[in-house]
Amino acid sequence: MKTTSKIVAAGLAVALAGAVIAGRDRMWMLVAGPADLGHVDFATLEPPASPNHFLACPKGYCRLAHADMVSPIFKTSAAQLQLTARRAWAAEPRLQRVSGSLATLSDRYVERTAIMRFPDTISVRFIDLGGGAATLAIYSRSQIGYSDLGVNKARVMHWLSLLIYAQTVSLRLNSAVYLPFAQNSLIDFDQYWRRVQEFPYGNLLVKVDID
Numbered sequence: 001m002k003t004t005s006k007i008v009a010a011g012l013a014v015a016l017a018g019a020v021i022a023g024r025d026r027m028w029m030l031v032a033g034p035a036d037l038g039h040v041d042f043a044t045l046e047p048p049a050s051p052n053h054f055l056a057c058p059k060g061y062c063r064l065a066h067a068d069m070v071s072p073i074f075k076t077s078a079a080q081l082q083l084t085a086r087r088a089w090a091a092e093p094r095l096q097r098v099s100g101s102l103a104t105l106s107d108r109y110v111e112r113t114a115i116m117r118f119p120d121t122i123s124v125r126f127i128d129l130g131g132g133a134a135t136l137a138i139y140s141r142s143q144i145g146y147s148d149l150g151v152n153k154a155r156v157m158h159w160l161s162l163l164i165y166a167q168t169v170s171l172r173l174n175s176a177v178y179l180p181f182a183q184n185s186l187i188d189f190d191q192y193w194r195r196v197q198e199f200p201y202g203n204l205l206v207k208v209d210i211d
Helices: 002-032 078-089 151-165 189-196
Strands: 053-057 095-101 106-112 119-130 133-142 168-173 204-209
Touching (some): 053 151, 078 133
Antiparallel strands (some): 053 133, 095 106, 168 204
8 A cells, every 4th residue: 555655656746747847848938939949051140149159160161150169070971970969969968859850961959957947959060071071060049048157158068078079089280299088088178179279289170080
C-alpha cells in the first residue's frame, strides 16, 4: 500500500512539474509569440541594437552585420561538420532542433533557460570553403528581454568548444605554430580567443583533423 502511494505521489509530482513547465512555455508564447524566431539569411542579417544576441561569422560572409567573433575554420567538409555538430550538441539540456536540412547545410534550434524557460533561437549555417576546409555561422538571439546578461555569447562559445572537442584538434597560426589541445578536457574557448587575438600573428585557423 505504501509503495503504491509513493508511486502515485511521484506520478502526481511529475505531472505537476510538466503542467508548470507547459504553462510557462504557453505564457511566453502568449506574451511574445512563438518561441522559434524563424529563418535567418546570414547574407542580409542586420542584428538589432539591443545586446541580447551573439553572432559568429566567417569573414565577409555576413555582409551587413558586424560579427562578434570570426568563426573558426575546420579541416573537413561542411556536410561532415554539420553531422558532427548535431552529435556534439545533442545532449545540451532544454534544447530542441526545430528545423534542419542536410541539403541546405542549415539547422535551427530553440533552447530554453533553466528556471524561467525563456526561449532563445540559434540559427546555424555550415559553409564549404574548398580545399577540404569548412566553417560555420552561428546566430544566437533571445526572444524576451533587452539584455541577455551574456547568455548568447556563452552559448556560442560553449557550442564551439563542444564542436572542436568532438574531433582531434590542432591550432595553426600563420602556418608555423601549432598548439595542440588536450583531448580529455573542454576548451575555454572564450579565454583562449581573447589570448590569441593579442598575438602579433595574422589570422587564427582552427584545424580539426578527422580520422
